[in-house]
Amino acid sequence: MNEPQPARRPGGRSARVGAQVHQAVTDLINERGYGNFTVGDVAARAGVADSSVYRRWGGLEALLTDVALTRLNAQSPMPDTGSLAGDLRTYAAQVAREITGPDGLALLRLAVALAGTGDQGAQARDALRAERTRQLQSMFDRARGRGEDPPDAFDFLDHVLAPMYIRVLFGMELTPGYVDGLVDRML
């Protein structure tokens, strides 16, 4: 939430409303589950008018898509530790922190819920996949530049990200040793 202070620059109010609405969505998903609230509920929780939400996002699906994409792609800077194994371990640990954090499960469930819905859901899913692939690709390019032999991005999805996602979705713990083990096994 690197939201500027309202007085400092134009657009501050708009950014503040955006952050309030995003937080309201995350809270409502945590409390009621995906699909059990309306644009009116979001607006009331955020303390803004329904019409502000409709004007900016058009409707609930577009808003949910925006929240999922913004939060899931708002990663810490990509690691650059000097070795492929170091980068992948650090990246996997970042993802683990993100999905086990306070809103992590809600966001993961939102991404899954959107994945099966209409055009905007498919767009959100594809954008998330593209962003993850782009992040990995830049890490792999650096590794290749150092003469290392990086894996396929799909191998990382299948054997590092997928087990972490499924374990969190199914209520199992992710220990640092487990996450490192997934990376080491893949390499």
Add this chain to the structure above:
Amino acid sequence: MNEPQPARRPGGRSARVGAQVHQAVTDLINERGYGNFTVGDVAARAGVADSSVYRRWGGLEALLTDVALTRLNAQSPMPDTGSLAGDLRTYAAQVAREITGPDGLALLRLAVALAGTGDQGAQARDALRAERTRQLQSMFDRARGRGEDPPDAFDFLDHVLAPMYIRVLFGMELTPGYVDGLVDRML
């Protein structure tokens, strides 16, 4: 849907209502997404009274849990091909068919959605995990009896089931070659 014909034995009507209500839930998840329908919608679609649904299931969450568990655990008989590799390849192919079938994505999304909700959701998730583990364990016991060295059930979850689940949830295709490859790589 091994539903008995109504006239053949007592309990036929109850089984028929059960099957109609389950199908109505699956249809509504496919059409509207999880969370976007009520017990009244389910009853109307199934052609039964709301009170029949409330009497039998108590409420929507218990009904959704029942549907997810019944369908996801209604597997084909466990394979017994004479070798561990054959059993695991056949089992993985069965799961792939199940989750890419007409209701597969809806059921997978339902299981994920329930996984983060209240007690009944947690119960559904744990029961599903327990059932999958039990199925694998019986396969592994047979392998051990033949002098083979079976993997850990968690390795199968992490490196065969999780990639398949995530790929289906994220709209990617599962080819037979891909599924066999996951099993071979794990072994």
